[in-house]
Amino acid sequence: MTDAAGRADQPLPEDPDAAGRIAPPAGADPRRDDPPDGDPSADDPLGDVCTLLDSLPSSAAPASLTSTTIEMVAVTAGAGAGSTGPTLTAGRRRWWLVPAACVLASLLLGFLLGRATSSDPDEAILQYLPVVQHLDVLREAGSVAFLEAVAERDYSAPRRFPFGMGMGRPPGGRPAGDAAGMTDGPEGGDGESADPWPQLEETIASLRDDRPFGRETPSPLIASRREEVGDLDDDSLRRLADAATAFEALPRAIREDVIRLARALSESDDDAVERLRSPARLWHQWLAWRDPADRRTVVDLGQDERLEWLDRYAKPPGRPGGRGFPGGWPFPPEGGRGERGGGFRAPREGSERGDRRGGQGRQDPGQPVVPETGSEVPAGDAIEPAAIERPSAIAPGETPQAAR
Amino acid sequence: MATPADPSAELMLRVQVGDAEAFEQLVTLWQDRLVTLFLHHTGDHATAEDLAQEVFLRVYRAREGYRPTAKFSTWIHTIANNAASDLRQRAYRRKEHGVAASPSSSSSAIGLEQIAVAASGQRPAREADRSELQSVVRDAISSLNDNQRMAVLLAKFEHCSYEEIAAAMGLSVPAVKSLLFRARDQLRTALESYDRDGVRAPVAADRAGQEGAP
Numbered sequence: 127m128t129d130a131a132g133r134a135d136q137p138l139p140e141d142p143d144a145a146g147r148i149a150p151p152a153g154a155d156p157r158r159d160d161p162p163d164g165d166p167s168a169d170d171p172l173g174d175v176c177t178l179l180d181s182l183p184s185s186a187a188p189a190s191l192t193s194t195t196i197e198m199v200a201v202t203a204g205a206g207a208g209s210t211g212p213t214l215t216a217g218r219r220r221w222w223l224v225p226a227a228c229v230l231a232s233l234l235l236g237f238l239l240g241r242a243t244s245s246d247p248d249e250a251i252l253q254y255l256p257v258v259q260h261l262d263v264l265r266e267a268g269s270v271a272f273l274e275a276v277a278e279r280d281y282s283a284p285r286r287f288p289f290g291m292g293m294g295r296p297p298g299g300r301p302a303g304d305a306a307g308m309t310d311g312p313e314g315g316d317g318e319s320a321d322p323w324p325q326l327e328e329t330i331a332s333l334r335d336d337r338p339f340g341r342e343t344p345s346p347l348i349a350s351r352r353e354e355v356g357d358l359d360d361d362s363l364r365r366l367a368d369a370a371t372a373f374e375a376l377p378r379a380i381r382e383d384v385i386r387l388a389r390a391l392s393e394s395d396d397d398a399v400e401r402l403r404s405p406a407r408l409w410h411q412w413l414a415w416r417d418p419a420d421r422r423t424v425v426d427l428g429q430d431e432r433l434e435w436l437d438r439y440a441k442p443p444g445r446p447g448g449r450g451f452p453g454g455w456p457f458p459p460e461g462g463r464g465e466r467g468g469g470f471r472a473p474r475e476g477s478e479r480g481d482r483r484g485g486q487g488r489q490d491p492g493q494p495v496v497p498e499t500g501s502e503v504p505a506g507d508a509i510e511p512a513a514i515e516r517p518s519a520i521a522p523g524e525t526p527q528a529a530r
Numbered sequence: 531m532a533t534p535a536d537p538s539a540e541l542m543l544r545v546q547v548g549d550a551e552a553f554e555q556l557v558t559l560w561q562d563r564l565v566t567l568f569l570h571h572t573g574d575h576a577t578a579e580d581l582a583q584e585v586f587l588r589v590y591r592a593r594e595g596y597r598p599t600a601k602f603s604t605w606i607h608t609i610a611n612n613a614a615s616d617l618r619q620r621a622y623r624r625k626e627h628g629v630a631a632s633p634s635s636s637s638s639a640i641g642l643e644q645i646a647v648a649a650s651g652q653r654p655a656r657e658a659d660r661s662e663l664q665s666v667v668r669d670a671i672s673s674l675n676d677n678q679r680m681a682v683l684l685a686k687f688e689h690c691s692y693e694e695i696a697a698a699m700g701l702s703v704p705a706v707k708s709l710l711f712r713a714r715d716q717l718r719t720a721l722e723s724y725d726r727d728g729v730r731a732p733v734a735a736d737r738a739g740q741e742g743a744p
Contacts, residue, residue, distance in 0.1 A: 175717040179686045181663045187565040195557050195583045199590045
């Protein structure tokens, strides 16, 4: 309808003159009309049939047609009939606006909800920044439950310096702390008086200073930590990023243990902290005896496996399950034979000491030898703990010969 | 430019500014002519009235675009031709979709043979009165194709010139002349047994009657 009406708007020729008229005006004889274009055959376009066409009646519209037409136009076109076409056209053009608006509103709502519910990915790290910064120490300490179990079992401290560490001097060419953030045990020449794990004290102090952490961290503190991280140099930033990655990669249970331990260590109650500090130090001392290359494996053990490991090496032979360890039993507590003299070594034939003993020190090849007090074993001859199996069967006070 | 004396153009200009009375006058002025035109075009009175109303509705909707650059009759004939064309297309679509077309739209189905039989005088000669002539002429008109029929009707009943017919139908003037020439020949063939006064030629009637006799 609109299209047809539109076609009515096409440009129309000007009113033709009378020469172009085909049929005569009403009442005139069409046969007397001039030919339209001089063609004799077109003298009368309809020719003789024109008269016959007069027989067709002129139809008169019924009287009601006018009113019906007016009503129809009024109803169809409405009061503003002139704008009906444009209104319909605009309506067709705008039909997509409603669904488009719904889609846009949904997208906007989703964006806002997502932004409200999802936090900045860095924010979680910033919330636990103190934990992340001391993740190595906390991971080594394990968990509150593990430290409480260590304290409960009353393990004795190792009696020897850590593996590869000479008395009163650090291991050659190796820094005091290895990659795992662990020290090699008592350092310095004063032995037991030195702090066996200074990093633990730094961690405790830092956790106390940086409280709170976790979800209860206020926004200003997070902003402050963000600035602090932003001020780090590239190396520190890289280390922090590695720690953050490791923190996020931890299994959930272990991560919760670490966080719980950090909270416990950050408590202001010194007694409560001390109840964790002592077993942590003891655990660190025993761990320091381990070959540095194997410490990470021990650290990654679960709580029960850690306790089992301690039971194997840290419990005196008199206790059930204890097998002793070169750093502890069956060696004398301290002094006498020297801290570094606890290693096992094969008897050296023709040694001066063996000769002086009159052959008592001679052993069959391959038999372990329990060094006597005061014996000097060169550094480096110590046998690695993992290789020690047979001496564990020797009861305290027994000599190898008695054991045989 | 339409002459100032064109009353339809003046009424249309008044309709353009929202004069409802002028529109009513325009309807009154043109409805009989349109109904007649469509009646002979479709052969059905109800359809003719519907088409006339459709034309007035389109005129009202297109009133704002009306420019009196030509005769109003040419403009409204264009709309009428479009309305008839749309009706034809709708009927064609209905036919394509298996819907039976209305009798009025199947006028072209009436073949020349049927017309020739009706005009051959097979019926009694005394029945070839005015009524019969109307029927025969109506059938002859119906035998034309749509463009021919519209051109003939515009020329005969609306007294349109070649140019006006060409403008109304969107054709060139030579095309309109060709249409009318062929329509005339076709009508002459169909109505050859009648003279100009509508009286059936006796020779042709007798011959037809003899041929039709057993």
